[in-house]
Amino acid sequence: MMKKNDSNGSRSTWVTAANIGGIAALFASVLLLGSGWFVQRQALKDRNEEQAIYWNRYAANYYETQGGWQGLEERLSADVRDYPLHALNVLVFDVNGKRVAQGGAAVERSSDNRKPIVEDGAIIGYTQTAISRGASIPGAAWIGSIIAFITCYALWLLLIKRWRSESSRMMNRVQERIAGIVPSRSSGDIYPPISPVADPYEQFAATDNRLEHDLAHIDAYVRKLETVRRSMVADIAHELRTPLAIMRSQLENALIAETPLPLEKTAFMHDELLYLTKLVHDLQELALAEAGKLPLEKSWFSLREASEAVIEALQGEAEEETLSIQLDGPTDVMVYADRVRVRQLIVNLIGNAIQHARTEVVISVHQQEGSVTWSVKDDGFGIEKEQLAHLFERFYRSASHTNDNKRRGLGLGLSIVKQYAEAHGGTIEVNSVWGEGTTFRLQLPVITV
Structure with missing residues (x-):
């Protein structure tokens, strides 16, 4: 106020x-x-x-x-x-x-x-x-002075109006830049553009308050980025330390004993290597997407068929958790997109739902005019309201209700989902009710150039 x-x-x-x-x-x-x-x-x-x-x-x-x-x-x-x-x-x-x-x-x-x-x-x-005509002021001078007064005052007011308009545009540009710098601002913090025809007595006071508010956001965001940076270094080091230590120890033992590794140890090391490869790949993909340089190889494909392929691949994991997976929607829902990255997007969302569901996961695909809506719903414990605004942030990991011995990763999955969706011109949103479950809703255009 x-x-x-x-x-x-x-x-x-x-x-x-x-x-x-x-x-x-x-x-x-x-x-x-x-x-x-x-x-x-x-x-x-x-x-x-x-x-x-x-x-x-x-x-x-x-x-x-x-x-x-x-x-x-x-x-x-x-x-x-x-x-x-x-x-x-x-x-x-x-x-x-x-x-x-x-x-x-x-x-x-x-x-x-x-x-x-x-x-x-x-x-x-x-x-x-x-x-008889003394040094009186002539009528032309009176007319000229009146014209000069009106002209000068009008030009001054026009100059003030122009200055106010430029100031408004400048403030709006600042708002846009701040909105880009601070992506985590809530909808309540987004102001409408500053109008140059607003009450001049209120305009700059509102602008001043708005700038103070935004500067506070920037300061908090910078502090948060610094915290994320430190946490990221610690998390990456922690995630890399375990598999690297395991592989190093196995290899050193084999070298000291001068014996080849048993097949089961070789398979275990291969799994750790795959995890490291995926970790590096996710970091690279996220960096490319955020920089707007993510290459997309687009083609026409069925979104339902892509979902069925992912469900088949994850069916074993769902059966281990005694979960049922349902897929609703027509078979002819076609999109023009990057099949590999959309599949990865679906894998991340369905895999996340399987980790948090209690009995079932429901996937639906619906086509609207010019866009396709894909959603996945689980009946898990849900997500706290305070955590919803941070789910798509890099390296953010919420409290998990899965087994503690499961590797949780770096919290890049949902960040990659968001970046992949935006790279295709789409959006991703989440709704959750505590104790009832969570729904992720993806909307993609049918075709993007």
Whole structure:
């Protein structure tokens, strides 16, 4: 369950990110408005200076040609009226500051410029120009600033969304890698993919909890692998020590006595050699299957006939245990698979059932659309629920109800079964009820390329 402080932390992070984006967008719009205002103000200043110089020269030329200011009022009014610049007001003053002429309409003097009129080095009057449009922010700047604010904020939110989506994909990839690293996780530990459209305030808190949970799984799994590695070395050494010691002792005695081995001792050594050969073969097959390099020689064959052949081979062992073996299912159940490895898979499962059954073993074969289901059921004591999740692990050996003098092996049989099934694109599952028995159910596709 998500912690409250994690949720508050995520909410605070997202609120901070949104505020930063809003402030940045607002700053960009204000900067644009300020830039527009500054450009407009500079343009008005330059234009006003230009008009002041122009009309100052205009008045100086008029005074020089006319010898005075008579008639300037009418002339100035007409020229200002015809001038392309609107909202312009021009005033002419004599040397004493008395207004002698005015052109244009009276405007609010938000910007004006007064200059002296110089004739032969002496001031003969003054001109003053005024432009009503001061350094106000133009409408285009307002529109531009609004567009800039919306654009910047939208891009920021899009960036956050993209970042969140990438983070979600990254977290999902991490989940997939962890699921591959830790194959023994239970179904309750498998999370659904992290959705990029989830509540942003809850998403990263859930992700953080999920990662902590998965890291704990990885840590436990690594510790378990180290334990398995040490146990594996000890188990292999133990399994190899006995047959090797027996063969060495028999051979040394024969060499010391300088006599050939009796036939029964030779047969016994041959059995031990077969066991060692099978042990090495199982280890090699398991390594190839787990690496995805197990070669498969596929052909069409009847799964029921393969099961009958295995039952016939194991019938003697079943009779020794006073067990009955039943086979149910149609005879025409065909699969396209590796006959040798599927047979080995069946041998391991039926042999395991014979070891744990009390009175009978029931095998069934059924064909469905596109797949075949093969199952074996025994009426043994069953398997504890805690052990079910570990049955297909390498070197795992559960408590056995068979005779103690029977060799139990390294616990590779069911691991090989699982790898062979997956190599054919199939699945293997187990169900067990304590005190009633166990059922292994194998599902294989009818044909795999």
